[in-house]
Amino acid sequence: MRNDPVQARGKPANPVQARGERADPIQAQGEPSSRRDAWFRAFFDDQFASLHRYLARFTGDPEVAGELAQEAFIRLYRRRGRPDQPRAWLFTVAMNLARNAKTKASRQRRLLTLERSTHVLSDPPGAPGTTCGSASTRVRVKRALAALSGRDRQLLLLRAEGYSYKDLAAALELNEASVGTLLSRAKAAFKDAYQEYADAP
Template identity: 40%
Template sequence: MVVERKDPDLDIALMLAFRDGDEAAFDRLFLRWAGPLLRYLERMLGDEAVAEELVQETFFRVHRAREGYESRARFSTWLYRIATNLAINELKRPRRRHVHQEEEKADLRAVGLGVEEVVDSRRLGVEVGQELERLPERQRMALWLSAAEGHSYAEVALILETTEKSVKALVHRGRAALVSRMGNCTDSMASVSRRGTA
């Protein structure tokens, strides 16, 4: 699968137009980025409603800070940095709900155990999503931004306010942890399945 990359030049052009007073350019930026940002925040927070709040808050801050925008970095890097800081603050607070996680568990239950095939792609995807939420937050963020969203390590370093070397380590640790956990999970499922059919 090819990760969808948005034209960074267009983003910058839109942001500069917005800085100069074009509100429609802001709306276009919102429509371009609200979806990916929402998915990112959902994965980081495990809560759809809170993720929606933070998407709005992120763009509200972009709107406020338009006059200070400079096109030295990608718009998406700036946007995700704001969103990530908001998410980190949110994660420090007592978690309110875990709707997303509950929905995924329901999905998983619906898929069911006992199939003879190894593990279907959909169930593994759901499991990866669940396991992702159990990773330490910086590993989770680095892995999602890099592997899922396609940001470069340099961009992730800017977003997480760290070094590229740290990002490389964070991404790998997160990815390796998921491989390990998925291995455990599929093994246990396979054994349950074998017991069920025996």
């Protein structure tokens, strides 16, 4: 008998039980719960190790791969009705999860980098005629940015990097229709903060 690939990694054998979630109403799908559970258990035992290896190669992190694999199986378990090609469906969902996780991690790293590189604002919004060419201006820009909310600061930094409204909405999880208004408010807040530091003795 094959060892349970999940138990071998010290993880719960059933990813749904691991989350403490209740089983779906399988009877409503025309398939007895016991039969569905038995199929899922067998499919999980047969496919988890393969999926985990696949995701580990893609992410470069076995622990992250394990979490993504379990999430993919949870989505399969909660799906209404069995897919025509369960393995293809599972791997497609898992890869989408992996890509999303990778994109999110990349965005977070980019935001951190941008926040440490405030000099990208070569022309501070709302402050015509100023540049970041002088040390005093760079200090004022840095202080003004630090005075903003995290969202306003990220909006300005990403916009300075050339992000479109659509990109800003995706990166910061905003409604695209509201980006223009939020960006205008962020610029106004920056202008006020920058002017305050500029007027300070």
